[in-house]
Amino acid sequence: QKEVEQNSGPLSVPEGAIASLNCTYSDRGSQSFFWYRQYSGKSPELIMFIYSNGDKEDGRFTAQLNKASQYVSLLIRDSQPSDSATYLCAVTGGATNKLIFGTGTLLAVQP
Amino acid sequence: DADVTQTPRNRITKTGKRIMLECSQTKGHDRMYWYRQDPGLGLRLIYYSFDVKDINKGEISDGYSVSRQAQAKFSLSLESAIPNQTALYFCATSDGTSLIFGPGTRLTVT
Numbered sequence: 001q002k003e004v005e006q007n008s009g010p011l012s013v014p015e016g017a018i019a020s021l022n023c024t025y026s027d028r029g030s031q032s033f034f035w036y037r038q039y040s041g042k043s044p045e046l047i048m049f050i051y052s053n054g055d056k057e058d059g060r061f062t063a064q065l066n067k068a069s070q071y072v073s074l075l076i077r078d079s080q081p082s083d084s085a086t087y088l089c090a091v092t093g094g095a096t097n098k099l100i101f102g103t104g105t106l107l108a109v110q111p
Numbered sequence: 112d113a114d115v116t117q118t119p120r121n122r123i124t125k126t127g128k129r130i131m132l133e134c135s136q137t138k139g140h141d142r143m144y145w146y147r148q149d150p151g152l153g154l155r156l157i158y159y160s161f162d163v164k165d166i167n168k169g170e171i172s173d174g175y176s177v178s179r180q181a182q183a184k185f186s187l188s189l190e191s192a193i194p195n196q197t198a199l200y201f202c203a204t205s206d207g208t209s210l211i212f213g214p215g216t217r218l219t220v221t
Contacts (some may be wrong), residue, residue: 007150034209043201043212044154088154098169099210103153
């Protein structure tokens with residue numbers, strides 16, 4: 001089992017819809033959870049992070065964390081074509097205290 | 112100026128050659144990292160450094176070495192490049208929370 005798992009996609013959504021990106025992790029001791037966006041050929045950039053169970057909202061983005069289910073998600077409201085990118089989930093704070101990345105989900109927002 | 116710069120941005124080299132990738136940051140952070148990214152494998156940590164005198168191996172350090180010349184500079188060396196080291200290499204810096212990545216170096220070993 002991979003330490004951080006994401007569906008590789010592509011996840012295709014129409015413009016204006018809600019995109020839901022999911023991530024599961026194996027280390028129950030993980031404490032910090034990050035979402036990065038990576039455009040093709042570019043470097044990852046931080047969208048948001050979450051430490052506590054529940055929801056955290058930042059503009060059109062909402063991160064949701066459920067530690068009991070070892071599940072973190074990213075919702076993108078009113079999706080735009082410019083949101084088309086690969087979204088990387090990253091988790092840290094477990095047994096190794098290393099930041100572990102998932103392989104990413106490719107999101108395609110159709111105009 | 113960019114927070115994290117990497118040189119070169121692209122490099123093609125031959126098997127057995129020594130190559131150095133350089134990274135500089137202007138954020139004043141103590142922590143610096145080297146990752147490689149391969150299709151389907153995601154980002155994997157090669158080496159990291161929490162200050163000038165602290166160097167640590169990541170999950171895939173074999174075949175690589177690093178040097179932390181100053182707080183702002185962290186270089187990655189491939190002593191004898193091999194084709195399976197063909198990848199996109201990212202340097203990153205951190206204040207202990209999130210990572211700020213450089214633009215990446217695309218390395219091809221033929």
